[in-house]
Amino acid sequence: MTLGAVILAGGRGTRFWPLSRRARPKQVLDLTGEGTLLARTLARIAPMVADAQQLVVTGPDMVEAVRAEAGNARVVVEPSGRNTLPAIAWGAWEAGRMGADTVIVLPSDHHVANPEALRAALREAVAVAAGGALVTLGIMPTRAETGFGWIEPGEGGKVRRFVEKPPQAVADALLAGGVHLWNAGMFVFRVETLRAALEKHCPRTAAVLARLDAGAPLADVWGQTDATSLDYGVLEHHDDVRVVALDCGWSDVGSWPALEEVLPTASWGAGVCKEIVEVDASGNLVYAAEKLVALVGVHDLVVVDTPDVVLVARREDAQRLREVLATLDARGLTRYT
Amino acid sequence: MTLGAVILAGGRGTRFWPLSRRARPKQVLDLTGEGTLLARTLARIAPMVADAQQLVVTGPDMVEAVRAEAGNARVVVEPSGRNTLPAIAWGAWEAGRMGADTVIVLPSDHHVANPEALRAALREAVAVAAGGALVTLGIMPTRAETGFGWIEPGEGGKVRRFVEKPPQAVADALLAGGVHLWNAGMFVFRVETLRAALEKHCPRTAAVLARLDAGAPLADVWGQTDATSLDYGVLEHHDDVRVVALDCGWSDVGSWPALEEVLPTASWGAGVCKEIVEVDASGNLVYAAEKLVALVGVHDLVVVDTPDVVLVARREDAQRLREVLATLDARGLTRYT
Numbered sequence: 001m002t003l004g005a006v007i008l009a010g011g012r013g014t015r016f017w018p019l020s021r022r023a024r025p026k027q028v029l030d031l032t033g034e035g036t037l038l039a040r041t042l043a044r045i046a047p048m049v050a051d052a053q054q055l056v057v058t059g060p061d062m063v064e065a066v067r068a069e070a071g072n073a074r075v076v077v078e079p080s081g082r083n084t085l086p087a088i089a090w091g092a093w094e095a096g097r098m099g100a101d102t103v104i105v106l107p108s109d110h111h112v113a114n115p116e117a118l119r120a121a122l123r124e125a126v127a128v129a130a131g132g133a134l135v136t137l138g139i140m141p142t143r144a145e146t147g148f149g150w151i152e153p154g155e156g157g158k159v160r161r162f163v164e165k166p167p168q169a170v171a172d173a174l175l176a177g178g179v180h181l182w183n184a185g186m187f188v189f190r191v192e193t194l195r196a197a198l199e200k201h202c203p204r205t206a207a208v209l210a211r212l213d214a215g216a217p218l219a220d221v222w223g224q225t226d227a228t229s230l231d232y233g234v235l236e237h238h239d240d241v242r243v244v245a246l247d248c249g250w251s252d253v254g255s256w257p258a259l260e261e262v263l264p265t266a267s268w269g270a271g272v273c274k275e276i277v278e279v280d281a282s283g284n285l286v287y288a289a290e291k292l293v294a295l296v297g298v299h300d301l302v303v304v305d306t307p308d309v310v311l312v313a314r315r316e317d318a319q320r321l322r323e324v325l326a327t328l329d330a331r332g333l334t335r336y337t
Numbered sequence: 338m339t340l341g342a343v344i345l346a347g348g349r350g351t352r353f354w355p356l357s358r359r360a361r362p363k364q365v366l367d368l369t370g371e372g373t374l375l376a377r378t379l380a381r382i383a384p385m386v387a388d389a390q391q392l393v394v395t396g397p398d399m400v401e402a403v404r405a406e407a408g409n410a411r412v413v414v415e416p417s418g419r420n421t422l423p424a425i426a427w428g429a430w431e432a433g434r435m436g437a438d439t440v441i442v443l444p445s446d447h448h449v450a451n452p453e454a455l456r457a458a459l460r461e462a463v464a465v466a467a468g469g470a471l472v473t474l475g476i477m478p479t480r481a482e483t484g485f486g487w488i489e490p491g492e493g494g495k496v497r498r499f500v501e502k503p504p505q506a507v508a509d510a511l512l513a514g515g516v517h518l519w520n521a522g523m524f525v526f527r528v529e530t531l532r533a534a535l536e537k538h539c540p541r542t543a544a545v546l547a548r549l550d551a552g553a554p555l556a557d558v559w560g561q562t563d564a565t566s567l568d569y570g571v572l573e574h575h576d577d578v579r580v581v582a583l584d585c586g587w588s589d590v591g592s593w594p595a596l597e598e599v600l601p602t603a604s605w606g607a608g609v610c611k612e613i614v615e616v617d618a619s620g621n622l623v624y625a626a627e628k629l630v631a632l633v634g635v636h637d638l639v640v641v642d643t644p645d646v647v648l649v650a651r652r653e654d655a656q657r658l659r660e661v662l663a664t665l666d667a668r669g670l671t672r673y674t
Contacts, residue, residue: 297654
């Protein structure tokens with residue numbers, strides 16, 4: 001068996017604006033002073049997957065920054081963002097050509113406190129995938145999160161059901177039940193298993209792969225893929241999807257406030273903020289590598305300084321950065337997005 | 338009669354930190370895009386006072402920046418800050434040596450919307466001062482301000498009483514009464530009138546001037562002056578102090594929020610902030626000449642960006658910047674103060 005890795009690095013990560021930009025998305029940011037999320041993702045799987053079988057899929061806007069953080073991995077560029085299913089299908093196809101028969105799919109912009117726990121779960125998932133299942137990793141939940149999809153495991157690790165982003169009451173019940181897991185977008189499968197599943201559930205995408213087999217240029221066929229997620233397009237319909245539970249100190253680092261959870265304590269207030277002075281201020285999250293930040297009488301804010309932008313947001317409104325970006329685009333200020 | 342001007346430019350103006358610093362105090366800042374407060378102060382009196390009789394008194398920390406904004410005025414440096422009385426006494430003495438017999442004393446860091454109204458009041462004050470009075474200008478009050486001293490005028494323009502910074506209830510009554518005026522630190526007197534008043538009320542300072550007459554170096558005698566304000570040291574005790582009322586769109590520009598009152602509407606959001614995007618934000622005051630500022634879900638804040646500092650303060654706490662500066666000094670971070 002030869003193991004390959006498909007690292008998905010095409011996302012924009014707008015929730016870390018203004019640090020993240022079109023050409024410098026979240027995955028190539030060093031948010032914690034320990035290296036970029038992409039570089040750390042590759043370092044985590046290096047003990048399992050040889051360089052020659054590491055593939056990073058990214059988009060044309062950000063390829064330069066991604067290449068700089070991808071080490072010896074091969075970086076390939078999807079012609080346009082069409083959600084995860086086309087990127088995973090094409091990535092697995094490319095990984096197959098690079099000699100892999102089994103593929104690990106990982107997002108490039110997550111945080112893992114305990115890499116060895118992740119690798120142990122991936123090894124288990126590889127063993128399960130060898131039996132012909134599509135395998136998803138399920139994170140042991142730590143809060144009643146409404147922003148994630150949840151997985152309901154059944155007998156023998158089979159996935160009984162995917163629960164899409166649930167309302168709060170449902171999320172509370174799922175957490176209390178102690179059975180459901182978070183869907184973190186990490187998958188393991190044999191290349192031929194995915195191909196067969198695509199033929200069954202996403203024949204248009206399977207046909208694209210067949211045309212690639214026949215030598216068609218990617219740009220000619222890319223638009224015929226199914227622009228959906230692997231979850232919606234395949235996993236929710238497939239009859240042999242299995243889940244491997246994972247407890248590895250995972251975070252999707254989904255917003256500025258989430259940064260606090262993943263920062264090494266020592267670097268907070270140092271690497272992330274040059275100097276800080278607070279007078280009657282509390283609960284603020286500051287990211288300003290080059291500046292002294294002075295906070296007076298303010299609470300629960302996110303303050304971010306970059307060379308051309310200052311952001312001041314209420315902590316609870318950190319997810320509304322998309323509205324800022326939409327406004328900037330509407331005003332033609334795309335140099336800031 | 339030869340008129341001289343003594344412009345007091347020794348203050349630190351900490352309330353505009355981080356834009357103002359030790360070496361670049363408020364009076365040499367261009368807060369509104371129309372020129373620095375000091376340059377505009379000199380421009381206002383230029384029609385009345387010849388260059389050769391314009392004197393700017395400043396401190397050693399800031400002399401370079403002050404000189405750059407002082408045009409053809411003579412800049413002199415007090416060895417140390419000892420409140421306004423020594424600066425005014427010495428300034429008037431120097432102005433006398435420069436040929437002036439009557440002196441206008443003005444702060445260098447205030448805003449005047451209507452300079453012609455100021456000059457008209459100063460001309461009236463010069464006429465009153467010719468009769469041997471110490472004259473103070475009294476601003477027609479526009480709010481029940483507790484941060485200023487108030488002046489109670491009596492018959493014939495004589496000052497009946499100075500009311501130090503009053504409690505709110507008293508300030509309300511003073512405003513409602515329609516009689517009291519604000520003390521704005523603008524004075525007019527004959528040089529010999531002040532000298533005689535000093536001999537009576539501040540003999541130590543008068544003796545210093547006598548030693549200067551005799552050729553003593555300033556540094557040798559400066560420490561023997563009375564370290565107090567002209568108001569406390571002389572005006573409150575003198576028997577012939579007169580007030581001339583003044584309505585000239587005056588502001589002491591005493592804090593970041595006060596900036597809004599004096600800004601030309603057109604420059605707000607342009608000269609003072611390169612670009613601003615607000616999402617569910619209101620009542621914020623932003624000063625960021627080089628940056629896009631994005632505000633999300635925040636209200637009534639002061640946000641200031643400078644090359645090495647970002648300040649975020651609740652609008653009501655803008656006067657607490659001294660606490661920030663004290664903290665920085667205590668932490669040895671004097672490069673930011």
